[in-house]
Amino acid sequence: EIVLTQSPGTLSLSPGERATLSCRASQSVSSSNLAWYQQKPGQAPRLLISGAYSRATGIPDRFSGSGSGTDFTLTISRLEPEDFAVYYCQQYGSSPLTFGGGTKVEI
Amino acid sequence: EMQLVESGGGLVQPGRSLKLSCAASGFTFDDYAMHWVRQVPGKGLEWVSGISWNSGSIGYADSVKGRFTISRDNAKNSLYLQMNSLRAEDTALYYCAKDMYRSGWRWFDPWGQGTLVTVSS
Numbered sequence: 131e132i133v134l135t136q137s138p139g140t141l142s143l144s145p146g147e148r149a150t151l152s153c154r155a156s157q158s159v160s161s162s163n164l165a166w167y168q169q170k171p172g173q174a175p176r177l178l179i180s181g182a183y184s185r186a187t188g189i190p191d192r193f194s195g196s197g198s199g200t201d202f203t204l205t206i207s208r209l210e211p212e213d214f215a216v217y218y219c220q221q222y223g224s225s226p227l228t229f230g231g232g233t234k235v236e237i
Numbered sequence: 238e239m240q241l242v243e244s245g246g247g248l249v250q251p252g253r254s255l256k257l258s259c260a261a262s263g264f265t266f267d268d269y270a271m272h273w274v275r276q277v278p279g280k281g282l283e284w285v286s287g288i289s290w291n292s293g294s295i296g297y298a299d300s301v302k303g304r305f306t307i308s309r310d311n312a313k314n315s316l317y318l319q320m321n322s323l324r325a326e327d328t329a330l331y332y333c334a335k336d337m338y339r340s341g342w343r344w345f346d347p348w349g350q351g352t353l354v355t356v357s358s
Binding site for chain 1: 272281282283284287296298299332337342343344345346347348349350351
């Protein structure tokens with residue numbers, strides 16, 4: 131099973147700042163099969179990124195994904211008030227599918 | 238608009254059974270694999286089970302293997318999770334989620350709003 135470790139656990143930033151979230155895998159994630167989700171309180175997760183860097187439909191371009199192998203990054207170029215949430219990475223390169231523990235982006 | 242609506246959650250005693258349902262609309266249900274993902278309130282996400290478009294390929298997390306059974310009825314646009322021998326650690330919000338392809342597990346989009354399962358005496 132591939133274990134995903136997200137860091138930091140909490141990121142305290144202000145609107146307009148840049149957020150850099152890390153997701154590290156215990157072994158290589160094949161073909162960059164990694165997705166990112168955003169979850170706000172009381173809501174279901176929402177897909178942001180698939181294939182490590184492809185934005186989902188309707189996702190603003192301030193969200194970008196990068197990385198390969200064991201190290202992946204989600205960057206939010208300029209935080210908007212609605213971006214404060216918890217972010218999860220998920221690998222689908224091998225079964226079982228696994229998620230990281232999440233990074234909370236707070237004001 | 239694609240929509241997934243879960244139902245069937247509730248309070249159940251340890252060792253008992255419960256069956257969750259997920260009603261899908263707004264897309265061609267039998268074109269996609271489907272999944273169950275759970276989340277302990279305030280905690281992270283855990284993939285529970287997935288099923289391909291024709292039920293030909295099924296997978297489970299080790300934590301539920303042998304106790305949970307996933308199924309689907311394409312004629313009814315519905316996904317199910319039969320949960321037997323429930324344990325306290327199965328307490329969670331259970332989400333239904335659509336895969337992006339017919340088979341082979343990928344990413345999830347969209348997700349339902351979840352149904353809460355509480356296992357307690």
